[in-house]
Amino acid sequence: MLGLPDHVTALLFDLDGVLTDTAAVHDRAWTATFDAFLRAHAEHTGEEFRAFDPEGDYAAFVDGKPRADGVRDFLTSRGITLPEGSADDPADQAYEDTTVAGLGNRKNADLLRRIDSDGVAVYEGSRRYLQAAREAGLRRAVVSSSANTRQVLEVTGLAEFVEERVDGVTLAERHIAGKPAPDSYLAGARALGVEPEHAAVFEDALSGVAAGRAGGFGAVVGVDRKGRADALHEHGATLVVGDLADLLGPAS
């Protein structure tokens, strides 16, 4: 049904880049945050400044993961370790005081500024697909690492299609491991009361399709908006589409 194997009765959607056009907004906020930090790091250590790569670094170390994991995993790739800090660390820490949490807060402040000024766009094909899934009686949850998921679903009007939500806030509260671990998607399936083999995962991030594969889900749909279908297949997608509307028949 709806382009999926017959045994699939529930759908687990990532948010950024799958339902909403926000993956690039996150990427821009991360790029600005990391570049400011890396510049200060170069000045203080005398090492050469090497900018954050919004394609390679973002896909490999940040995309799809909870905020703090993204900070930690990217900095580790550059041989940098920071203290964890705490959730209320200021977004404008001096270089010497920078923590993982503080850098994450800086990125979030930047992200919210961009969302405030530019708004959030919904992929029309995704809205149509959600509507068709609801009409077909398929169960629907959003499983995102973003702590901003609830607000984004509300401002876009997508909340009405979503029965359950597992997001960055849920993960922190319930100590659930983020993508590429399968745990957040397994929590989404559990919330809908279905076994993983009866659920399909929809993901644009390499860490996300890897989570889908690790969880033994009935289908892992890679959403390829950047021309990287091969990488999505390699990391766990069982099929790849350019847009969710591609899964709807011509009459839909």
Ligand SMILES: O=P(O)(O)OC[C@H]1O[C@@H](O)[C@H](O)[C@@H](O)[C@@H]1O
């Ligand atoms: O910083 P937030 O809104 O909690 O989001 C965490 C992560 O959420 C994911 O959905 C995005 O792909 C990442 O880019 C982002 O870093």
